[in-house]
Amino acid sequence: RAYPGGALVYLSPLRSLANEFFRRCQQSKLELAVLAPMTRKELAELNFGVRASPFILILTFEIFSGPVVQKLLNRSDVIFILDEFHLVYHWGFSFRPKLLEVFFDLSSGHGLIIGLTATFDQRLWQEWKNTAVHAFERVELLDFGNHCFRYPPTRITVFPAIALGKKILAGALFFKLFFKKNQRCLIFCRYREEVFERTRLLKKMGFHVLGMVGGQANDFQQSLEHSLSEGRHGPQIIIATSALGHGVNLPPIQNIFITYAVEDYDIWFQMVGRGGRDGRGFTVYSMTPPRSKEKANIRDKLGGIWFTWISSLLLKWRMIPHRTVSACKEKLKVWFFLRSHTKTGTSS
Numbered sequence: 001r002a003y004p005g006g007a008l009v010y011l012s013p014l015r016s017l018a019n020e021f022f023r024r025c026q027q028s029k030l031e032l033a034v035l036a037p038m039t040r041k042e043l044a045e046l047n048f049g050v051r052a053s054p055f056i057l058i059l060t061f062e063i064f065s066g067p068v069v070q071k072l073l074n075r076s077d078v079i080f081i082l083d084e085f086h087l088v089y090h091w092g093f094s095f096r097p098k099l100l101e102v103f104f105d106l107s108s109g110h111g112l113i114i115g116l117t118a119t120f121d122q123r124l125w126q127e128w129k130n131t132a133v134h135a136f137e138r139v140e141l142l143d144f145g146n147h148c149f150r151y152p153p154t155r156i157t158v159f160p161a162i163a164l165g166k167k168i169l170a171g172a173l174f175f176k177l178f179f180k181k182n183q184r185c186l187i188f189c190r191y192r193e194e195v196f197e198r199t200r201l202l203k204k205m206g207f208h209v210l211g212m213v214g215g216q217a218n219d220f221q222q223s224l225e226h227s228l229s230e231g232r233h234g235p236q237i238i239i240a241t242s243a244l245g246h247g248v249n250l251p252p253i254q255n256i257f258i259t260y261a262v263e264d265y266d267i268w269f270q271m272v273g274r275g276g277r278d279g280r281g282f283t284v285y286s287m288t289p290p291r292s293k294e295k296a297n298i299r300d301k302l303g304g305i306w307f308t309w310i311s312s313l314l315l316k317w318r319m320i321p322h323r324t325v326s327a328c329k330e331k332l333k334v335w336f337f338l339r340s341h342t343k344t345g346t347s348s
Contacts, residue, residue, distance in 0.1 A: 006077030009057045009111075011064060013087045013099055016217035016248045021083075022058050032056065043068055061102045073109030080106050084246055085115030085141065086266050089124055113139040119266040151276030153256075156284045161261035165287060172285050173257050177207065177237065183254035187239045188271050190260040198239050210235040214243040221248055245270035252278040258286040265290040 012018040022036040036058040037043040043059065044066050057072075072078050082088070082103070092100035106113050113136075120128075120141070128141060157172070159165035176185055189195050192213040199211035210227065212220040220240075228234040234251050238244070245267060253275040262268040268289045275282035 006079070007055050007057060007072070007075070008079050008081065009059065009072060010081045010083065011059055011061060011102065012083045013061055013091065013096070014084070014217065014243070014246050015060055015215075016221065017083055017246060018058050018060050019218065019221075020249070025056060025058070030056070034058070037063065039063060040066060061096075061098050064102050064105075069105075073105065073111070076110040078109075078111035080109075080111055080113045082106075082113065082115045085117040086120050086124060087246075088115075089127070090264055090267060107136050107139065111138070115139065115141045117141070119269045124266070149273060149276065151279050153272060153275060153284045154281035156272075156286065158289065159285070159287055161287045166259070169257065169259065169285055169287065173259075176255050177202075180255075181236060184235070184251065185237050185255045185257060186244075186250070186253045186274060187237065187257045188244070188259060189239060189241060192241060194259075195239050195241055202237055202239075207237050208235045209237045209239060212238070212240040212244050212248070214241060217243070217248055220244075224248075224251070242267055242271065245274060250274055250277065252280060252282075254280075254282050256282065256284045256286075258284070261287045262290060 010018070010021055012021065018036065022034065025034045032053065033055040035046065035055060037046065040063045043063055046057075046068055087096075088099045088103050092098075092103070159169045173185070173187070176183060187198065189198065195211050195213050199209050202209045208227070210220065210223055224234065228251060238250070238253075242262075244250075256272060256275050258268065258271055262271070268286070272284050272286075275284070
């Protein structure tokens with residue numbers, strides 16, 4: 001109403017989020033046009049006049065370019081919504097420079113910009129304030145989450161980011177896979193190749209597995225819906241990179257495994273937030289999560305030393321030749337570490 005004849009442009013860093021927003025707009029039966037071009041060519045074929053009727057335009061950052069975009073930037077009756085705004089910082093300075101490029105293009109336009117995020121830590125807030133002092137007067141940042149889980153995990157088990165910690169975490173993973181087959185596990189890997197390799201191996205072992213990496217959100221969503229159709233339980237195991245931490249709707253997850261040390265707490269928080277969507281309890285098994293220096297304490301350091309010493313003693317049990325005894329003690333080892341290295345809090 002405040003912008004008669006104006007437009008709302010929704011920009012997402014992930015195609016899965018854009019598709020989900022488009023579906024929700026269709027279900028809401030809005031009394032205005034909802035457009036969602038999939039490619040730059042489709043975007044270039046659109047024609048917006050200054051006095052055109054209101055519309056919603058749904059895009060990803062990658063296709064936000066061309067003459068049509070320039071027309072939108074020159075209009076003062078357009079509101080730009082940037083979803084998952086924290087990814088502009090986390091990804092824009094590394095492998096997705098297009099995010100920063102689009103953000104700076106928007107800041108030079110005439111429309112209002114609103115950034116949406118649920119995971120904007122104090123470091124990014126301070127960085128944003130320092131940046132906004134010099135520019136970006138028309139940018140409003142809305143933080144809806146403030147690092148609070150809607151349904152927090154019932155338990156977070158943390159393993160030190162060392163070789164031995166990774167082995168014990170792998171032991172906990174296989175314990176869940178073989179002895180808790182009714183529980184669905186979500187496994188996060190650092191690299192795409194690791195996702196492919198784990199998916200191939202677990203399928204070969206007879207597990208129902210789905211894998212996803214960046215750029216495969218649509219195919220993964222279709223495979224997931226097909227797997228859940230007709231009242232079936234769906235995949236027992238889902239393996240993905242951090243791209244699955246946003247956007248894609250998942251079935252109930254009982255166990256989340258983060259197999260590497262995540263550098264940014266926001267990304268780690270998004271991964272953990274994939275569980276508990278149905279309100280039920282879930283468990284997180286993670287390498288040491290990112291922590292601010294002021295929160296590091298002597299207890300954590302002593303805990304890591306104690307973990308390494310006890311682990312070294314337990315690993316000596318592998319020298320027992322009897323297979324049955326060795327197998328029992330391996331299970332006991334996993335149980336021991338799960339019980340003794342459990343943290344019930346969710347703070348970093």
